[in-house]
Amino acid sequence: MQLHAFDPQLFRHHAEIAIARLENHLADTSIRGLALTEPAGLLQTARNLMNSKSGDIAIGDDKKLGAILDLYIKTGIQVHSPGYMGRQFSGVVPLAGVVDFVSSIINQPSSFYEAAQLPSVAERIMAEELNRFIGWAPEQFAMITTSGGSLANLTAILAARNDKFPQCWSQGIGAVAGQPRPAIAVGDDAHYSVCRAAGILGIGEDQIVRLPLNHKKQICPQQARQTLADASARGLRVFCLIASAGTTSTGAFDPIDELADIAEEQDIWLHIDGAHGASLLVSDTLRHKLKGIERVDSLAWDAHKMLFVPAMCTLLFYKDKAKSFGAFRQNASYVFEKEPDIYTEYDSAEQNFECTKRPLIMNLWVLWTLYGPALFAEKIEYLCDLALHAYHIINAQEDFETVHRPECNILCFRYLPANLQASNYPDFQVAIRNRIRGDGKFFISKVDVDEAGALRIVMMNHQITTAHIEMLLQEIRIVGQQLLSGHTR
Ligand SMILES: Cc1ncc(COP(=O)(O)O)c(C=O)c1O
Structure with a gap:
């Protein structure tokens, strides 16, 4: 050994x-x-750095470690x-x-308080700190961390589907046969992870309603109304509208306030993919780009983009804490407790997809603590x-x-x-x-x-x-x- x-x-x-x-x-x-290195050449260089036979690494083989690190940084x-x-x-x-x-x-994997005490409370603190820029009632909202914006979008859309079609979690998507088919609405420039999430949830390409954009590449609310009406006439029930706060292509911000009007009128869950641009909320001069954010149902916010921490760290917010438990509805006696206690109420495993999870919040919390x-x-x-x-x-x-x-x-x-x-x-x-x-x-x-x-x-x-x-x-x-x-x- x-x-x-x-x-x-x-x-x-x-x-x-x-x-x-x-x-x-x-x-x-x-x-x-x-x-940019030609892969075959890099493969060879990497192979050459490996031991030809096990056991021949000298204690403190500084040269080899140095060469690996240099190559890692350089490439x-x-x-x-x-x-x-x-x-x-x-x-x-x-x-x-x-x-x-x-x-x-x-x-310290951080989905359970007992395994990650400080990350669990840091998550609670950062939720409160960041919610100051959103404005929800402190006791009513929830925030969890996920490994990336793609996973946050998937989780939020699943929570939305289970909220609007509660029978699907137990009976599957077939439970809605004979009723209007579940569909989502997205801006035409939505990030690919959104439609990928729909695919995972059994929502086909035909059930993705693409909302037209205006000349600023934002969802156009007037046209959105018409497109949603057409979708309904085609037998679709749009249960979730996903808008972007900073599209990937051009950084456009969809008009959240106006879309929230539509979502409220039509009983649609409004999710904001703010993977890129939600961080503008922390700026007094730029926050207005997300006007209406307090009206949305959920928000995905990547800290590994515009909050300058290492990948990954995504914050997934829900306006209604109870609905944050709607994405996954399971029992697992080896980790979940039937009766929450003062410790398990800090667990996030029932709300997030991952079981073992990096203590994602720590990097952000320490920066926030030291620099504000x-x-x-x-x-x-x-x-x-x-x-x-x-x-x-x-x-x-x-x-x-x-x-x-x-x-x-x-x-x-x-x-x-x-x-x-x-x-x-x-x-x-x-x-x-x-x-x-x-x-x-x-x-x-x-x-x-x-x-x-x-x-x-x-x-x-x-x-x-x-x-x-x-x-x-x-x-x-x-x-x-x-x-x-x-x-x-
Ligand atoms: C708008 C938007 N949503 C989602 C994502 C996916 O986020 P992640 O790479 O953290 O999974 C990105 C990534 O660039 C993005 O720009």
């Missing part, structure tokens, strides 16, 4: 090797995106660099990583302002067009030089994005908007300035012209 692997001093030694590297990584402010998207403008996961507040590291060593909401509000405001600056900079260029005015920190645009004949190069924007990624200086993303490719930037790093945006545009011009001239690498 290699029991030295458990040696506390060896642990400290290894941790110091990692920390020294991470300090250098964080201190490196160079502009870099991703060192990652460089989320702490100003060159990273591509995705919604963040360069984290380093302290959150320190807490995550502690969680990994003390290993201002840390998040200031950074979010800076990032949203930066996207607006980028919009003005890009609009001032003759060879670029913006696709929308940014509502938060996401902006889509196109490079359209005079010598481009779009019909000859339909995938021009995607080709630019891929070549930029390959060059390794900037990391940006792409998306189809109005069925045409566009470049997409997501501002997640407060070190990005307008100078970096100018540099990115210059890089796009160089790459774009290389592509048009047939320049290959």
Whole structure:
């Protein structure tokens, strides 16, 4: 047995090797995106790092550990660099990583109070702290943590289905045969996890009612009424309307207040997918984008996006605490108690899908405790302002067009030089994005908007300035012209 692997001093030694590297990584402010590596080559490099036969690892094989960590850091998207403008996961507040590291060593799965006492009370505290920005009655709402926004959306839609079709949990979806078929309504730009959740719940593609968007890519309430009426005429019973607070493509915010009117009138559960944009609630100047949030039934909010903690940490809120127990209705005598006591009332296992779960809240709670909401509000405001600056900079260029005015920190645009004949190069924007990624200086993303490719930037790093945006545009011009001239690498 290699029991030295458990040696506390060896642990400290290894941790110091990692920390020294991470300090250098964080201190490196160079502009870099991703060192994209050909997978077969990386596979070989990784294999070469492994022991050829078991048992030949020397105690404190620092060189090998160092090489693995270097490779891990080098091949990652460089989320702490100003060159990273591509995705919604963040360069984290380093302290959150320190807490995550502690969680990994003390290993306290957090669905049950007895296994995670501090995370369980921290969850209660963060629920109250964040609810200050939502505004529900303190005793009536509930919040649980889940591993990601996708799982939070699934859980909320399941709770909605069980609320509106209580017989389905015990009798299955077939129990509604002969009645209007269960359906959900989504904005046409909803994240794919929403429709995936519907599929898991036995709601087919034909039962997904797509609500048309206006020119700002928000659900249009007037058209939504008509579309819902048409769905009803087709024999569908829309039980859940899922709106976005920050769509993935363009960061658009659906009009929650107006949709809440419709939901109330038609007895529809209103769920907000705020995976990206719910964090704007902590900002006094941006909160208005979620006007009406206190009227919704449930809200998914990713802290690993705009609250800058490591993936994953999602907060799933319910206006009505009782309904948070509606998603899953089970007995399991090995963990669930028939009569709650002062301890088990802090358990969340009956409300969340996971049994063993990371103590997801700890990273966020510690940041909140040490820095307060201002840390998040200031950074979010800076990032949203930066996207607006980028919009003005890009609009001032003759060879670029913006696709929308940014509502938060996401902006889509196109490079359209005079010598481009779009019909000859339909995938021009995607080709630019891929070549930029390959060059390794900037990391940006792409998306189809109005069925045409566009470049997409997501501002997640407060070190990005307008100078970096100018540099990115210059890089796009160089790459774009290389592509048009047939320049290959
Ligand atoms: C609007 C929206 N909803 C849901 C998700 C999925 O969240 P997660 O990646 O945490 O599962 C995303 C992810 O980007 C998103 O942008």
